[in-house]
Amino acid sequence: MPERNIEFGKYGARGFKGHEAVARQLDDLAGYIATPITARRGLSARLNYLTRTAHARAAAAALGFTPTKAQLRGWRDGSVTPRRVTLEKIEQAYRTVRRENVARYLLARLNREGRGTRVEIHPLNQSQVDRPRQRVVEFRTLNVRHWDRIVAAWAAGDDQELDDAWVDQVVDLGSQWGQYEYVTNVGFAA
Template sequence: MAGRWMNLGQYNARGVRGADALGAGIENMVTGIHSPADTDRGIAARLRYLTASTAGYAAMERAGVTVTPRTLFAWLAEERMPNAANRRRLDAAYWDLRRHNVAADLKRRLAVRGGTRVEIDPVDQTAVDRRHRRDLATRRLTVRPRHWNAAVDAWLADDDEALDAVWDDVIHDLGSDYDSYSYISSLGWHA
């Protein structure tokens, strides 16, 4: 991570690590079932999605869903409802599988036309005394496909260090003041 903001907040500046904003932005692109996991409809939809592939069964296993085939068939037939703990596990398994299934599509969407244009808003300095404020402006740049591929891979693996390295590569394109964007107030794009 770039180090210019090592004591972020010392003068009341507010922001988040750029890598965290990048990961959150990718996460927000993942859509899925809108019905909550504690409803009959929501759990039925999750079960259909998870039981449609061997990857779904693997996701359930990773999430700790361990039931007999008889119980699983009863859930699928909606004869029985999973208990609260299993509903949480099924929801976690659903989102885990969903993230893995959409990763390739995210890379494709973000790499269209040579990369996706992002807008980086600098840290919020409204509470910082004027003499300590830095002259920072909203920056716009095109993030290249190689960065997006690495960012999606790091996000999928929950690898904060790799995501931080990707963010450092991205802001390096800002020139001499890239280090001022280690922490930001927001990051936005449309893909």
Template sequence: MAGRWNNFGFYGARGVPGWVALGREMDRQVTGIKSPVDSARGLAARLRYLTRSPAGMESMRRAGITARQRTIDAWVEKKQKPRRANLQKIDAAYWDLRRRNLGVEWARRLAERGTRIEIHPVDQSQVQAQNPTRVRDIPVRRMTVRGHRIWDDIIQAWIDEDGEMLDIAWDEIITDIGSDYDAYSHVASIGFGI
């Protein structure tokens, strides 16, 4: 697996495992309703999004919403307001469904054409200040990641919040760098467009 640096950070390098940065970048790209769930507008928009498909109803079940259909209908029709605990579950269900829907779209687009990833190496400014002989020359890397299987694995691991699978996928990406691939097991950040 990626992350074989012995005593990472011992000399002051700062960063996160590459798979964590990959997941964070995907999370950053998830957009949705800006209004909070406890506002009338935010609640109405989330409920519309969730109740228009069986997948939305499944997301509500995954989030732990056990209300009957007539109660959910009352929420949609603004005849009844969900309790605070259900508001939080509605918000969780909304973001779960957004991730899943975006994942499907991303998988289709990325499998067809791949995407260019920019990998920013660990921050070594503290290493430079404390022990300059320990600074490694690690350049920013830009590479195109293609392949139906790799993106399917990445997206499914991200949706499932499966860090182990994301780590395996990250390992596959960085091995294409060559012999210095392990220098990118920890990174400062990752950027890419989907």
């Protein structure tokens, strides 16, 4: 059984970890607010999301986002502009709360009552690797039936656990799974 890559890119291969591609795809499925937080509309939408319900307020407070009513009012009406550090805190709290809220829905959609979801794995880019050092790596598909660990790690923002959970699924590719640790893209839909 292959081990994990230690010196990825040494000969010019390009790509990124498969779990990072999975996280990007899950982020796309989560449907974040498209307007940037630097725009008044984007800031207002995020503040509404974080303060609309008691659950959202409690989750945001657990992340350290506890503005006063006066601050919220000033930010919403545009009389006060939050500092860059505060904007980053708001964005981080928004994304974390959104992930927690969407995780259960995504899990049900991806597991599909045990049928799972088909995943397309696009191999790493070897166009810059000398011909004798190139491996034969091809496009592969995999049906992932158990998304529980993957979605839980994504919702918690735990990269190491997400990597371990993803590798546990990729091992189903057989003895060649190590060739798909780094990829150009991982695609699936829910």
